[in-house]
Amino acid sequence: MLLALSTGGVARLAINQQHGEELRQRTLASLPRSVITVHPKPAESGRRIGLPATLRGNTETQIFARCDGYLSAWYKNIGDQVSKGELLAVIDVPELDQELAQAKATVAQVRTRLDLARSTWKRWKILSQNDSATPQEYDEKRSAALQAEADLAAAEANVKRLQNLEGYRHIIAPFAGVITRRSIDVGNLITAGNQELFALTQTDPLRLTVQVPQIYSADIQLGGEVTINFPEIQGKPRKAHIEHIAGALDPMTRTRQVDVILENKDGRLLPGAYADVSLTMRGNSSALIVPANVLVIEAEGTRVVTVDGENRIRFRRVGIGRDFGREVEVLEGISLDDTLVASPSDLLVDGESVSTAPVAERNDTLKTAGGR
Structure with missing residues (x-):
């Protein structure tokens, strides 16, 4: 009798525990899902980026x-x-000296022939005026003189060519x-x-060549200030300004070349040296900055999960700008007053009621609730 009562009590206790667990699960399921929220922040008016660069002579050959x-x-x-x-x-070019001497001798020969041709032409001109020579003979003497003049010009040009080679x-x-x-x-x-x-290599001034990635290529501008640090030179960083910007991207690296002219009167900087260059990028005043973990990347595009004034989940399409690593620039789709869900769960559905807590207030309880 006692054994039967004991067995019945144990069974009843097990049934009560099972009912209690079912009640707890239903209670948890009826509670709104908890999410961690963040707010967008306005983009900076100017953002600085650091890039490697190579120091070169302003002119090299x-x-x-x-x-x-x-x-x-x-x-x-x-x-x-x-x-x-x-x-x-x-x-030392001994053959060139011989060619030059030969060319000068040829000039002397042609000049002598030209003098004879000119004097002959002059005499036949007088004879033709007295009808003592035929026009055919006169034209032959005139042609010989003109031919000698052309030969002399060619011989003198050859001498000048060899003299130029002599100068080389x-x-x-x-x-x-x-x-x-x-x-x-x-x-x-x-x-x-x-x-x-x-x-x-020309060492003063020097030219600093920076390859700016495509994502920043539209934000650089002529005259923009840059800060230059050289690992081997301790002390105050050098300041300079952008002198030249390439008009196209390099199709191999997808970068845009930027040249900075740097004075080097003391000769401390050496061409070929490595440098760290910090450039100021022009900011987009209408853009917003959000953490990268708020983005939901899909085949149809990029979305974010927002929480409206009634604490309900809403999905929005957004336009993405530059990627800064942990943060991303958003160009359209949200406003500064929107509340975004950080690391949104795949279980969230549009219109679902949720409870929210800012990232700064996250604690162990929220982690447990968010992990359901």
């Missing part, structure tokens, strides 16, 4: 030879400062700068146009 020969001497080495027009090296034996600096490479030595065979002799 490789120097090649214009004639073939052997290097007889060089006068400047790497690190040497040179002035415009200063002699860098000399090429002397390698001179096209502008003032510093020698950054010397690729030759005495006795080297030099081939015109195929072998670099020197590399020359």
Whole structure:
């Protein structure tokens, strides 16, 4: 009898617990879902971004030879400062000297022939006026004189060409700068146009080249201020302004080139150095900034989940601008007064009633409620 009562009590207790759990589940299901909310904030009037850059000479060039020969001497080495027009090296071209001498001799021969042709033409002109020579003979003498004049002009042009080539034996600096490479030595065979002799770089001023990503390319402007930091130089960052902006994007990298001119009177900065450049982007006054976790990305587009004045869920389409990583620029679809759901659950449906709490007030209880 006692065993039967005990067994019945245990069964009754189990039934009561089951009913209690069912009641708790129904109660929880009847409660509104809890969501974490955030508010949009206005976009900044100007946003700064940091980008890597490469320091280059304002003018850089490789120097090649214009004639073939052997290097007889060089006068400047790497690190040497040179002035415009200063002699860098000399090429020995003995064949060119012989050709020039031959061309000058040809000029002398043609000039002698021209003098004879002119005097002959002059005499036949007098004879033709006295009817002592036929017109045919006169025209032949005149033609010979004109032909000699043309031959003399061609011979003199050839001499000038060889003299120009003779001048190319002397390698001179096209502008003032510093020698950054010397690729030759005495006795080297030099081939015109195929072998670099020197590399020359203008070091004051220097040019800083920045590749701006496409998403920011429309926000940069001429004259905009930039802040430059060099890892090897401690102290106050340098300030400069944008001097040139490319008129198109590089199709390979989808970036827009920006050039900044930087003074280097003390010579502390070296071409080829790495730099960190901070640029100020023009802001969009009508745009809003929201956390990236409020976005719902779908095949049809991008939406956000909002909570209206009656604490009901509403879905809205939005237009996205620039992506700043943890934050995203929204161009249309929401206003500054809207309340957005952070990390919205897939279980939320349009028109559903919810309870809300701002991100700053989130606690363990809210985490438990939001995890249903």
